[in-house]
Amino acid sequence: MRSRMEPLVRVPRTLLRVFSPEEADRLVAALRTHRDRAMVLGMLLAGLRRCEVLGLRFCDVQVADRRLVVVAGKGGHHRVVSAANRFFEALGAYLHGERSDTADTDQVFVVLKGPRRGMPLSAEGLDEILDGARRRAGLEQATCHQLRHTCLTRLRPGWYAVASVKWLTAIELIDRPFGGHFQVDRYLPCSECGR
Numbered sequence: 001m002r003s004r005m006e007p008l009v010r011v012p013r014t015l016l017r018v019f020s021p022e023e024a025d026r027l028v029a030a031l032r033t034h035r036d037r038a039m040v041l042g043m044l045l046a047g048l049r050r051c052e053v054l055g056l057r058f059c060d061v062q063v064a065d066r067r068l069v070v071v072a073g074k075g076g077h078h079r080v081v082s083a084a085n086r087f088f089e090a091l092g093a094y095l096h097g098e099r100s101d102t103a104d105t106d107q108v109f110v111v112l113k114g115p116r117r118g119m120p121l122s123a124e125g126l127d128e129i130l131d132g133a134r135r136r137a138g139l140e141q142a143t144c145h146q147l148r149h150t151c152l153t154r155l156r157p158g159w160y161a162v163a164s165v166k167w168l169t170a171i172e173l174i175d176r177p178f179g180g181h182f183q184v185d186r187y188l189p190c191s192e193c194g195r
Helices: 021-029 034-046 050-054 085-097 123-137 144-155 162-169
Strands: 067-070 079-082 159-161 181-183
Touching: 021 034, 021 123, 034 050, 034 085, 034 123, 034 144, 050 123, 050 144, 123 144
Parallel strands: none
Antiparallel strands: 067 079, 159 181
């Protein structure tokens, strides 16, 4: 008996849907703590990955320069990224009003209540926070990866050279047919982008 070979059906890859400015504002407004706002704004305004937000240490935060040093990036890539004033305002409010003085870690974001209070926040904990905010904001979907992509497509104004985007984000982009530049839409004025 001969086996039949079924033709493989190629499923088209869809692009990740990014947030509109209104959706991003609704999501941030639905967050309950300054810690949560700072983490989400780190992904939304600075393009950080979930692991990079959770891996931030105090020595990685350069408040005077409005920059974050990413040392726990994907693939071991190290880079420095600009962050908006809104991120630093939320971070300051969290550190002065919410973070436990007894936390015994140099990681910035910790659990705020319960038996794990003061311990580093986990990826599952961040996903749970984001899922609750998504429901309260009435959004169909909201992921950490979506926040990062929103930053890269809407929050960085103007044209960027592919090499610059690779450096800022530590990702490999395919070559662009329009002269090696990456087009992004204008979303926030430069003062809000942290530049």
